[in-house]
Amino acid sequence: MRHLSRCLLAVALAGTLLGACGSDDGDDGAATTTEAPAASTAPTTTEGPPPTTSPVAAEPNGETFTVKAVDNSFVPEEASVAAGTEVVWENRGRNDHNVIAEVDDAPWTIEADDFAPGESGSYTFTRAGTYRYYCSIHGTLTAGMPGVLIVE
């Protein structure tokens, strides 16, 4: 045999590494780290609000939209969603990241401790507006690892 069977080794490696690393479904109850679909558990507080936020709140619409955090950017960096959409941030990188809202104390901020590689958090945006955020570890609102959601 010149080479190992790739399938055999893949299965073996998967079993070994999964066994070695395990998994953690820890739930700290954070309001901003919900698993889809989360419309029923989404906070009912307002989203900030930044200056451009609409005063009219929409009902959750059952839609989800996913933003992936990779190393080191949000993909997509800019997105538009309908009001009432649940936005899910997934950390698909190998680094820690966070989701820091432009506005202090926004309920959809996700701290790094709740957003390790493999973890996700979500929030249902019910008010139209422009929501800017960034990963403070790897950038600022304007450079490095920024993101923006336009809720329509």
Next chain:
Amino acid sequence: MRTRTVRLAGLAMALLFVTAACSSDDDATTTTTAPSGGETTTTAAGSSGTTINVPDDHATIQEAVNAAAEGDLILVAPGTYNEAVDVTTNDLVIRGLDRNEVILDGEFELENGIRIIGADGVAVENMTAKNYTRNGFFWTSDVEGFRGSYLTAIRNGDYGIYTFGARDGVLEHSYGGGSPDAGFYIGQCYPCNAVINGVVSEYNGLGYSGTNAGGNLLIVNSTFRFNRAGIVPNSGSYEGCAPERESTLIGNLVYDNNNGETPAIGPALTAMYNGIIVPGGRDNLIERNLVFDHEIAGIALVPFPEDNPINVIPDPPDEDCLADAIPAEPDVEATLEALMFWPATGNTVRGNVVSGSGIADILLAYVNEGEVNMVCDNTFETSMPEDVETVAPCEGEQGDVGGEGAFKMLELTGQERPESVPYDEAVWPEPGPQENMPDAATAPARPARGLPYEVDLDAITVPEMPDLDAEG
């Protein structure tokens, strides 16, 4: 309910003896006559000739940075600075007057000591950053031109000295210790056009890590010891510019990277007990290094089984890249395998001196058909396969490497590792005073332009065996 999928680390896998071969880091300078006449100042390309002193002109480094114009020199007096500095101005030179007495201290609360975001040509010199929750010194986001010289990074919560999406730079005469990821990291660049020269990396999870970095990337004359694993160039879909390729490791001293008492990220646990390990890297040159005393392998070329990849292995890879990773479109994502194997192939292992390895001084682990590596002219005692220089020669037909190395690495990486020690709790012998930059008070500012400098690779020899008794 929050979801978590703990990542699988890859197969994993140093120190140095510094030879004095290559320090030709002189940029072109010009002498100009000051407007007042009589006195002259010497300036380098990109330098404004203006000096801002901290704290005399501005109380903090950040205030000085905010006030600076492109090309200014910021001279920082001895003291402790509890600040996290962001730099977005091109061509600044930020220099401490004393490497051991200009201390940025994050007090385990601030994230990064000095972070350069998207600014080109910034040089940071002659100071210490410690106790940051993330990184000591950090260049990121499409940087062209960087230099870190005479820097000390101690006990930072992610990397010591870290460049990401940056090219045309140098990290030199610096120290990184006590971080769970790498003491030194260069990632996401091709060609990187970068040099790591004359550094010491110890008591970290990884001595060096370089995900998806390469292309005229030299790691030379440096020491990697007492980490979990030594030098670890690696590939992954979660960063841009994949795969890792064309890194050159010459003249490094790599020893006793078996340390179970360091902080460590997952891949450092998996890579533990190896000196130089290349998980999923291509076309690298590993030559004239002195590598000894590793519980698994001195030099290992292994596949990287990436779990839950975000995209396929690019074919062909991007030939000009600083860009971030792009997740696959849904139709492609649906076809991704749970484990995607990045092959370690096209690498050359030549003229190294390797000894004292628990499993093999040189180890090859193949998974995919068509993997080829070249091994020759090394001094070693054990290998896997046993006749490694015969079956994987530098010249001539490749033989059958077999599956022994892959199965052995599989077996070993499945074994339990000593748990990570929190970076702010780890106990290790911090370094004594480190060498200062010459003439810090008077040397002209040299923004990070025209880098990297040329390294005379032919002049580098295998490091001499260090006096371990003297090290205590």
